[in-house]
Amino acid sequence: MLKYILTSPKFTGSVTFGYDGGGFLVYFLNETEMTPVQKEWLLRKLPLGDGSLKEISKLIEGNLKEVPADLSFETFWDKYDKKINRKRTEPMWKKMSDAERMAAIMNIxxxxxxxQRTGIGKAHPENYLKKEYFNVEWHREK
Incomplete structure (x- = not known):
């Protein structure tokens, strides 16, 4: 199954869509704070095929990202590569949404x-999650 997460400045939270190998919608999870009008619009425009998802993303000025196949804690732990305080970090991971997990992995x-540019030390993994460093646009930071 291919999963996509849609976010937008027009609503808080994220919407996750899952499509089978043929591109047909088989999974839908709305984790947003939307007005009733926004919810009604989304349900009327529900992208039954993965091709129409890109069109909806443009209409709402959204950000559409494909969810990496593996959002497990092990994937995060290996990619972050600073093996400190696993017992405190793993429960935090379990409380996160798929959108947050995806952002955490993709922004490592x-x-x-x-x-590397600044010479600052790398945060412990629990602080990376707790302080939501995964939401910082590091490429824009000096």
């Missing part, structure tokens, strides 16, 4: 580049 590389 930009964060690593930032700390």
């Amino acid at each position: 590389k930009p964060y690593d580049s930032y700390i």
